[in-house]
Amino acid sequence: MSERPTLAEVFSRAEYRLSGHGPRNADVLKAVLEQVDGNMESDMYGKGKVIEDFQEEMAAYLGKEAAVFFPSGTMAQQIALRIHCDEKKLAQVAYHPLCHLEIHEEDGLKELHGIRPILLADRHRLITLEDVTGLGEEIACLLLELPQREIGGQLPEFRELEAIAAYCREKGIKLHLDGARLFEILPYYGKTAAEVCALFDSVYVSFYKSIGGIAGAILAGDAGFAEQSKVWKRRHGGDLISLYPYILTSAHYFKERIGRMDRYYREALALSEQFQACRGVTTRPAVPVSNLFHVHFDAPKDKVETLLIALCEETGIGVTGSLRDFDGETSYFELSVGDGYALVPEERRNDMFRSLDGKLSGIL
Amino acid sequence: MSERPTLAEVFSRAEYRLSGHGPRNADVLKAVLEQVDGNMESDMYGKGKVIEDFQEEMAAYLGKEAAVFFPSGTMAQQIALRIHCDEKKLAQVAYHPLCHLEIHEEDGLKELHGIRPILLADRHRLITLEDVTGLGEEIACLLLELPQREIGGQLPEFRELEAIAAYCREKGIKLHLDGARLFEILPYYGKTAAEVCALFDSVYVSFYKSIGGIAGAILAGDAGFAEQSKVWKRRHGGDLISLYPYILTSAHYFKERIGRMDRYYREALALSEQFQACRGVTTRPAVPVSNLFHVHFDAPKDKVETLLIALCEETGIGVTGSLRDFDGETSYFELSVGDGYALVPEERRNDMFRSLDGKLSGIL
Incomplete structure (x- = not known):
């Protein structure tokens, strides 16, 4: 049992992720630094x-x-x-x-x-x-x-x-x-x-x-x-x-992503609909007002966690790396749409939701 | 008059600097990041x-x-x-x-x-x-x-x-x-x-x-x-x-420079002797106990500043970028020996000190 991977682990290794921009690794800084003149003063x-x-x-x-x-x-x-x-x-x-x-x-x-x-x-x-x-x-x-x-x-x-x-x-x-x-x-x-x-x-x-x-x-x-x-x-x-490592990356990614907020928001609207079409799933808000929303499962954390690990391993798509208990009987996670969403092929995503719906039917 | 460069400006443009490791610019970070695996997690x-x-x-x-x-x-x-x-x-x-x-x-x-x-x-x-x-x-x-x-x-x-x-x-x-x-x-x-x-x-x-x-x-x-x-x-x-930009650079330069502290200290000892051989110059401490000491001039800040700007422009060696008033009649600066010192050719340094001594004789 101790060798079973955690939800966080399978999510971080997944081929695709519904939320976020990708891993928080050194490449986030390296990609920006490569475009900066080394003589730029701190x-x-x-x-x-x-x-x-x-x-x-x-x-x-x-x-x-x-x-x-x-x-x-x-x-x-x-x-x-x-x-x-x-x-x-x-x-x-x-x-x-x-x-x-x-x-x-x-x-x-x-x-x-x-x-x-x-x-x-x-x-x-x-x-x-x-x-x-x-x-x-x-x-x-x-x-x-x-x-x-x-x-x-x-x-x-x-x-x-x-x-x-x-x-x-x-x-x-x-x-x-x-x-x-x-x-x-x-x-x-x-x-x-x-x-x-x-x-x-x-x-x-x-x-x-x-x-x-x-x-x-x-x-x-x-x-x-x-x-x-x-x-x-x-x-x-x-x-x-010196705060420049944070300033340079803030300025760079602000320029790169500020124009994508509308897309993230529309993608969140579509995604929340797909989640709500699954058995025992609601989102809060029911209709998102930003790229962020919560996905609630009408089942306790331990059961849903096992399910999401299996779903991720089967489909290669991570829906979240962190599930939380809501009230002892139900559970939820936070989803923020970023660059990762658009990378998921539509067919793969639809297959994943079909599988999620099926698996939920099995535990509800 | 307003076009005259400041001491800080001539120091930062100098061919050599007696103190420090060189400019605080983006290369300090870039040099470290180039050796870091982009997949390294934050x-x-x-x-x-x-x-x-x-x-x-x-x-x-x-x-x-x-x-x-x-x-x-x-x-x-x-x-x-x-x-x-x-x-x-x-x-x-x-x-x-x-x-x-x-x-x-x-x-x-x-x-x-x-x-x-x-x-x-x-x-x-x-x-x-x-x-x-x-x-x-x-x-x-x-x-x-x-x-x-x-x-x-x-x-x-x-x-x-x-x-x-x-x-x-x-x-x-x-x-x-x-x-x-x-x-x-x-x-x-x-x-x-x-x-x-x-x-x-x-x-x-x-x-x-x-x-x-x-x-x-x-x-x-x-x-x-x-x-x-x-x-x-x-x-x-x-x-x-994420603090990793600071951690990676701290760890890298600690490894690179911790073994050089003895050298910096010995260089400071030699450097303080050369300063004290100049007219109207003392150092505090008289014999340094680290790579850091203060150089005191028996002349007011404005006069010494003009002198140091001329010295730097003439010799290509910056002794400091920031001179401070001590008591209205005398002035001083802080010197920390770093990698920069060893780059200065000995002959050039000796010439610079001869010129400094001569210039000080002119104002004392």
């Missing part, structure tokens, strides 16, 4: 052409006065909230219970910044205008994550977003965008990044989700906010002497 | 072969139970002090007034961790055993920087270091080593890294000083300390999904 502690050019490019793209490159979103977002809290002299913010800061950062916001978060909405739905207007306590800042990753990448309608933003502006509440997957929702909203960001005082975007870079983030806002964020970046230990 | 949030192998290698080299790779020393050292303070339930430490944490980190230790530093000794000399035993207040941790960079890379005698360590152990004070330039002092002490580190509870070393990497640091200590440091790394936003 950035130096946040200064120099390589970092300043990209910051200017992203500020313009996001429609903000200034943008600052960070090694991580964890660092960028804690700092954004700290600046907003300091300005209001109020160490209290609000965000979703499944916010990255709440579940993935070892409580950095509380331990390093002494900021108290109020959790809005619940673990199964989005924050609504009513959640915000109904807040009994004062907050310096509201953080919205678009799309809300941990519930399948759901999105409020743009009109509701505008109403929340208007309410916050009226009440003097700063609005921060966790835009880890901002690029991915622009096709659904039919808006430019700048049009979405105009609703927010500060914005974080990531370059290693659908952009497919190595690591790195941009934090954007007005000029004073950006300057303050550089001081906090130094304090956090993120003002590295 | 580290993933602190896990994976590429990061674990290097951490184990460095733990063994430093003689500590465990080592953790960090993007920066700023992050690693704040975290080390925080862990020691939490353990002692006392948010007070001691270090030198020119400690990196005091002058280069925008007060991150105070602003993020609420830790109060007591400044020992003064801006012109090393911390002594008497400074430590004479401390009127309780501290959780004492930080020693070896060598003390900002005063020319001075070092206490090893016997004094042992006495300080013994006193701290007796008093329950944790001892942390800022070893940004630890590798560089081993030839003078005639000790292994592990022998020096044995005096300390925790140790930070850097890979972009004489090792010549791109960025990155190791923090080492006992296993419990290392595990706690990983939690704080996540909180700081330093637990990046």
Whole structure:
């Protein structure tokens, strides 16, 4: 039994993968470096052409006065909230219970910044205008994550977003965008990044989700906010002497993939339909609003895991490398469409879904 | 006048440079990547072969139970002090007034961790055993920087270091080593890294000083300390999904240059003699104890800067790219011997020193 491969192993060895851009290996960096002049000077502690050019490019793209490159979103977002809290002299913010800061950062916001978060909405739905207007306590800042990753990448309608933003502006509440997957929702909203960001005082975007870079983030806002964020970046230990490996790859893959977000989104729509045609499978959202969605199985994790390993070994197509328990009786995984999807021959994909449907019928 | 090149510009364009390993450009990364298998998997949030192998290698080299790779020393050292303070339930430490944490980190230790530093000794000399035993207040941790960079890379005698360590152990004070330039002092002490580190509870070393990497640091200590440091790394936003560009270059250049530290040290000894043979020039220390020393001119910054620009343009040898005012009437620069020194033909170097001596005679 101990020699049986895991789902992660069969997925990583699969001939095709429905999600992602392919392996996270050194080729991701090598391919970019090969096109870079060896004499290109490093950035130096946040200064120099390589970092300043990209910051200017992203500020313009996001429609903000200034943008600052960070090694991580964890660092960028804690700092954004700290600046907003300091300005209001109020160490209290609000965000979703499944916010990255709440579940993935070892409580950095509380331990390093002494900021108290109020959790809005619940673990199964989005924050609504009513959640915000109904807040009994004062907050310096509201953080919205678009799309809300941990519930399948759901999105409020743009009109509701505008109403929340208007309410916050009226009440003097700063609005921060966790835009880890901002690029991915622009096709659904039919808006430019700048049009979405105009609703927010500060914005974080990531370059290693659908952009497919190595690591790195941009934090954007007005000029004073950006300057303050550089001081906090130094304090956090993120003002590295050289960030260029991340900057070069972010800039390269941004240029390469930003135009593909619409395709990924349409492919996700088609893919979620194929999953939902299988017995005992639903997707969340039922109709995706980005390239990301969750696939839920009406069967427990251990049974589905065995099934998915067999499916991958039989068809050569990996659907996921990581299945999670949902409620003890059902299970799910997250799927993000990237470059890998289009590589799968249609016939092979259809065969795989037929096989999946058959196998599920056997365990349901 | 505005078209006159700066000292930094003529230094960066010089045919030869007395200090450093050469330009900080993309070739530093490209040269390493060319030797890396493109299929090499990325580290993933602190896990994976590429990061674990290097951490184990460095733990063994430093003689500590465990080592953790960090993007920066700023992050690693704040975290080390925080862990020691939490353990002692006392948010007070001691270090030198020119400690990196005091002058280069925008007060991150105070602003993020609420830790109060007591400044020992003064801006012109090393911390002594008497400074430590004479401390009127309780501290959780004492930080020693070896060598003390900002005063020319001075070092206490090893016997004094042992006495300080013994006193701290007796008093329950944790001892942390800022070893940004630890590798560089081993030839003078005639000790292994592990022998020096044995005096300390925790140790930070850097890979972009004489090792010549791109960025990155190791923090080492006992296993419990290392595990706690990983939690704080996540909180700081330093637990990046991929740190391999820094790890690969750190590991590569460590292997390439660790054996050259003795040579750099001996070259620094010779070089400081040549400087001191020039009129109005002294070095600090008078006899270097590592590859680093400060060169002081008995003339103000503006005059010496003009002189050094002319010297560089005339001889093709850059002595420094950055001259600093010392006390209004005299000036100095920091020199770190690296690979560049050995490239300078001896005759050219001797000619340069003759010219420097002559030029100084003209302004003194």
